[in-house]
Amino acid sequence: MTTTKEKLVLIGNGMAGVGTIEQILKLGGNYEITIFGSEPHPNYNRIMLSYVLDGSKTMEDIILNDLNWYEDHNITLHTGTTVVRIDEAAGQVITDTGMAVPYDRIIIATGSNSFILPIPGCDKQGVVGFRDIADCDAMLAAAKQYRRAAVIGGGLLGLEAAKGLVNLGMDVTVVHLMEDLMERQLDRSASSMLQAELTRQGVKFAMGKQTVELTGGERVNGLRFSDGTDLQADFVVMAVGIKPNTELARASGITVNRGIVVDDYLQTSIKNVYSVGECTEHRGLCYGLVAPLFEQGLVLAKHLCGVAGNAYEGSIVSTKLKISGVDVFSAGDFQETAEHTVISTKDDWKQTYKKILLKNNIIVGAVLFGDVTESASLQKLVKQGAEMTDEIYAEVMGSGCCGNGEAKKGISVETMKDEEIVCGCNGVTKKAIVDAVTENGFTTLDEIKACTGATRSCGGCKPVVEQILQFVLGDSFQQSAKQGICGCTSLSRDEIVAEIQAKGLRTTKEVMNVLDWKQEEGCSKCRPAVNYYLGMIYPDTHVDEKESRFVNERMKANIQKDGTFTVVPRMYGGVTTPEELKRIADVSIKYDVKVVKVTGGQRLDLIGVKKEDVPKVWEELAMPSGYAYAKALRTVKTCVGSQFCRFGTQDSLGMGALLERKYERLDFPAKFKIAVNGCPRNCAESCTKDIGIVGNDGGWEIFIGGNGGIKPRIADMFCKVKTDEELVEMCSAVMQYYRETGNYLERTSEWVERMGLEQIQTVILNNETNRRELAARIDFALSQVSDPWEKMLDDTETRTALFEKTTV
Numbered sequence: 034m035t036t037t038k039e040k041l042v043l044i045g046n047g048m049a050g051v052g053t054i055e056q057i058l059k060l061g062g063n064y065e066i067t068i069f070g071s072e073p074h075p076n077y078n079r080i081m082l083s084y085v086l087d088g089s090k091t092m093e094d095i096i097l098n099d100l101n102w103y104e105d106h107n108i109t110l111h112t113g114t115t116v117v118r119i120d121e122a123a124g125q126v127i128t129d130t131g132m133a134v135p136y137d138r139i140i141i142a143t144g145s146n147s148f149i150l151p152i153p154g155c156d157k158q159g160v161v162g163f164r165d166i167a168d169c170d171a172m173l174a175a176a177k178q179y180r181r182a183a184v185i186g187g188g189l190l191g192l193e194a195a196k197g198l199v200n201l202g203m204d205v206t207v208v209h210l211m212e213d214l215m216e217r218q219l220d221r222s223a224s225s226m227l228q229a230e231l232t233r234q235g236v237k238f239a240m241g242k243q244t245v246e247l248t249g250g251e252r253v254n255g256l257r258f259s260d261g262t263d264l265q266a267d268f269v270v271m272a273v274g275i276k277p278n279t280e281l282a283r284a285s286g287i288t289v290n291r292g293i294v295v296d297d298y299l300q301t302s303i304k305n306v307y308s309v310g311e312c313t314e315h316r317g318l319c320y321g322l323v324a325p326l327f328e329q330g331l332v333l334a335k336h337l338c339g340v341a342g343n344a345y346e347g348s349i350v351s352t353k354l355k356i357s358g359v360d361v362f363s364a365g366d367f368q369e370t371a372e373h374t375v376i377s378t379k380d381d382w383k384q385t386y387k388k389i390l391l392k393n394n395i396i397v398g399a400v401l402f403g404d405v406t407e408s409a410s411l412q413k414l415v416k417q418g419a420e421m422t423d424e425i426y427a428e429v430m431g432s433g434c435c436g437n438g439e440a441k442k443g444i445s446v447e448t449m450k451d452e453e454i455v456c457g458c459n460g461v462t463k464k465a466i467v468d469a470v471t472e473n474g475f476t477t478l479d480e481i482k483a484c485t486g487a488t489r490s491c492g493g494c495k496p497v498v499e500q501i502l503q504f505v506l507g508d509s510f511q512q513s514a515k516q517g518i519c520g521c522t523s524l525s526r527d528e529i530v531a532e533i534q535a536k537g538l539r540t541t542k543e544v545m546n547v548l549d550w551k552q553e554e555g556c557s558k559c560r561p562a563v564n565y566y567l568g569m570i571y572p573d574t575h576v577d578e579k580e581s582r583f584v585n586e587r588m589k590a591n592i593q594k595d596g597t598f599t600v601v602p603r604m605y606g607g608v609t610t611p612e613e614l615k616r617i618a619d620v621s622i623k624y625d626v627k628v629v630k631v632t633g634g635q636r637l638d639l640i641g642v643k644k645e646d647v648p649k650v651w652e653e654l655a656m657p658s659g660y661a662y663a664k665a666l667r668t669v670k671t672c673v674g675s676q677f678c679r680f681g682t683q684d685s686l687g688m689g690a691l692l693e694r695k696y697e698r699l700d701f702p703a704k705f706k707i708a709v710n711g712c713p714r715n716c717a718e719s720c721t722k723d724i725g726i727v728g729n730d731g732g733w734e735i736f737i738g739g740n741g742g743i744k745p746r747i748a749d750m751f752c753k754v755k756t757d758e759e760l761v762e763m764c765s766a767v768m769q770y771y772r773e774t775g776n777y778l779e780r781t782s783e784w785v786e787r788m789g790l791e792q793i794q795t796v797i798l799n800n801e802t803n804r805r806e807l808a809a810r811i812d813f814a815l816s817q818v819s820d821p822w823e824k825m826l827d828d829t830e831t832r833t834a835l836f837e838k839t840t841v
């Protein structure tokens with residue numbers, strides 16, 4: 034008997050909402066889930082935007098759940114779609130794109146918006162908040178063009194933004210209303226130590242300043258303060274707090290105060306409509322940190338899954354500033370009053386400060402600066418409302434038997450109670466981590482993260498998690514610190530490839546079974562990687578595993594934020610014909626293609642094709658797939674070369690087309706780009722391509738390992754060759770060597786750095802047999818591939834399943 038699942042709609046694709054869905058899935062909740070998110074991205078770690086800005090993480094690093102995760106859990110995701118109203122009578126949510134989607138239950142998790150000071154000039158160009166990827170992009174772009182930045186607000190966000198902009202080379206002044214930084218978390222002593230440290234790191238400060246106007250023309254050029262003084266700035270970040278996003282709730286008749294008002298089970302004033310996250314007001318409080326939001330999410334998930342659990346009674350918050358070299362921690366009360374008993378130590382030489390506040394001998398708050406080793410213990414003590422005892426005093430103030438910091442660290446982990454929370458962001462206890470090691474056999478930080486969630490958000494708990502691993506594993510900890518390709522295995526890429534070859538393993542499932550994967554099914558990181566390694570090892574017999582492919586690769590087209598697709602046909606060497614152009618034009622008009630874009634790789638991109646039209650567009654274009662969605666050869670960029678250019682000494686057009694025809698369709702560890710130039714003037718920009726080829730009088734020069742993307746790298750000169758045949762053989766050998774030794778998703782720019790140029794030259798240039806064998810192996814692999822669009826057009830079943838279902 035099949036039971037119909039209740040329809041659960043999540044509005045808001047942020048950390049709180051998706052965190053709740055993750056809990057529901059863990060608890061086995063039986064829902065048909067649909068998620069709406071205004072942003073055009075899958076769920077990402079907003080906290081980490083500070084690290085993207087300071088350059089220590091990339092946007093890709095901070096994705097928490099990629100599109101495969103939604104697919105794998107049968108979740109329908111609508112990105113770039115805002116829900117504008119809940120129609121309670123009709124039992125539907127209504128979107129800004131005109132969708133009406135039925136629901137049985139709703140979770141509202143619409144988060145907050147940056148608070149923008151409503152002062153004259155606040156809408157000028159160059160004024161941003163710091164809340165999402167778009168803001169972060171704007172800041173990264175501004176840093177390339179401008180020098181002077183002002184950050185209004187000296188709270189957590191303003192200081193992290195300021196340090197990020199300093200790292201990007203800007204001259205940054207933090208403009209703060211009060212006399213003390215982070216006055217909502219720190220007392221005057223900690224605040225002034227913090228200001229001194231940040232000044233040392235290059236941040237300037239204008240304290241006690243109220244901004245009354247932003248000056249300039251269309252673009253901001255400065256700030257005017259209430260005392261009549263001003264500050265020049267051509268970029269302004271507002272970080273003066275946040276405003277719960279309650280628009281949708283108000284429009285739907287839900288009770289709203291500062292936030293959306295909920296009871297202790299996160300129920301709003303409307304039946305079956307719940308709210309979690311920053312948009313929520315519980316017992317008069319709205320929270321702006323993830324730990325309380327995850328606590329709310331857990332209570333709600335249990336409630337929605339019918340699992341017994343406590344009501345949500347509110348959270349005690351603690352904060353840590355995420356600036357490298359600045360250790361600050363604050364939990365609970367931080368400003369002493371007559372009611373408090375104060376325990377404090379301040380070391381001006383070591384620049385450390387510790388203060389613990391007691392009320393009637395109960396620990397109610399703590400502030401740490403410089404040394405935050407005790408933050409996890411103090412966080413727990415404050416949360417528990419623990420009574421101060423001699424033992425606790427000795428532990429947290431560092432007196433008594435253990436004068437030595439290292440010894441003390443060990444003891445503090447050892448004496449930590451099982452139920453003590455180690456990761457505040459994700460509510461992970463010491464016991465959960467110890468169990469992950471002793472019961473599941475996990476031994477690395479990545480595995481602990483995948484299993485328990487600890488370290489997944491702000492990362493502040495990493496040192497304590499490491500200490501626990503060390504404590505439980507003893508001497509084997511160092512050895513186990515070797516990281517596998519993901520949390521499912523401790524094996525490296527080379528070990529996996531060697532095992533596949535030695536044991537003759539044939540499928541992903543077999544690899545995972547035989548090599549003792551910790552998660553039977555693997556994850557979205559290892560499944561595509563293993564599928565690639567199998568295809569590389571067995572080019573003739575491996576049956577490609579579609580379920581291990583990323584969504585774009587499965588669809589053979591790139592999904593866009595509005596759910597439509599792009600179609601990029603192949604144009605060998607960037608050359609097309611009037612007949613092809615006519616077909617492209619006819620198809621674009623017939624299928625109402627939104628934009629036809631000339632790409633940087635010299636071809637045409639049909640953007641905005643409706644999903645159901647994609648196969649018809651392929652059929653009517655009658656051109657090969659351009660593989661714009663694949664980890665394969667994308668484009669071969671060419672200049673006009675000797676056929677037309679008066680400087681050209683080599684036929685770059687002809688060679689480009691030849692190479693593109695030869696190497697198209699084959700899988701590589703990552704996308705692959707080539708450029709061919711007719712002379713050293715290098716009009717087709719060889720230096721930023723995986724293989725760059727430059728014609729000269731006596732033949733060709735070959736460059737490898739260039740990249741123009743997020744981590745630009747200029748290609749290295751690999752060798753010179755005289756004939757076209759030598760050129761092709763050399764390219765074949767380099768490409769096959771990269772296919773055989775590259776880590777999945779590793780671009781050649783990283784591969785060359787990792788392997789060393791000399792090593793690659795030794796293997797390929799100094800050993801003719803090697804070179805010939807590599808070239809023969811790639812030729813064999815190439816003989817096995819065929820056009821995927823043509824294949825899909827002949828396969829009615831797959832085509833219908835992919836393009837005629839309602840979801841991707």
Ligand SMILES: Cc1cc2nc3c(=O)[nH]c(=O)nc-3n(C[C@H](O)[C@H](O)[C@H](O)COP(=O)(O)OP(=O)(O)OC[C@H]3O[C@@H](n4cnc5c(N)ncnc54)[C@H](O)[C@@H]3O)c2cc1C
Binds near residue numbers: 050
């Ligand atoms: C730079 C930065 C650093 C931070 N660092 C930390 C830190 O170190 N520690 C910490 O604890 N917290 C930190 N925070 C705060 C933390 O990120 C937030 O508390 C948390 O992300 C809030 O989660 P949320 O899901 O409630 O809201 P959000 O993350 O704002 O998610 C809400 C989502 O809903 C979407 N949405 C809104 N309305 C609609 C609608 N009507 N229909 C569809 N979608 C909608 C929004 O576009 C948004 O994507 C930081 C925040 C920032 C910006």
Ligand SMILES: NC(=O)c1ccc[n+]([C@@H]2O[C@H](COP(=O)([O-])OP(=O)(O)OC[C@H]3O[C@@H](n4cnc5c(N)ncnc54)[C@H](O)[C@@H]3O)[C@@H](O)[C@H]2O)c1
Binds near residue numbers: 211275355
């Ligand atoms: N490490 C972390 O935990 C972290 C990092 C970034 C953001 N966040 C969270 O993101 C949210 C936003 O952070 P935030 O720092 O903007 O909020 P906030 O409310 O914590 O701090 C805002 C600061 O701006 C100051 N301010 C207000 N009006 C001003 C004015 N007119 N001129 C100058 N200064 C003014 C306030 O005095 C306050 O110190 C918060 O919920 C915060 O907890 C947390």
Ligand code: SF4
Binds near residue numbers: 673679680682715717
């Ligand atoms: S690279 Fe040389 S041959 Fe090619 S277009 Fe430029 S000048 Fe002409």
Ligand code: FES
Binds near residue numbers: 488489490492
């Ligand atoms: S405390 Fe933030 S990730 Fe663990």
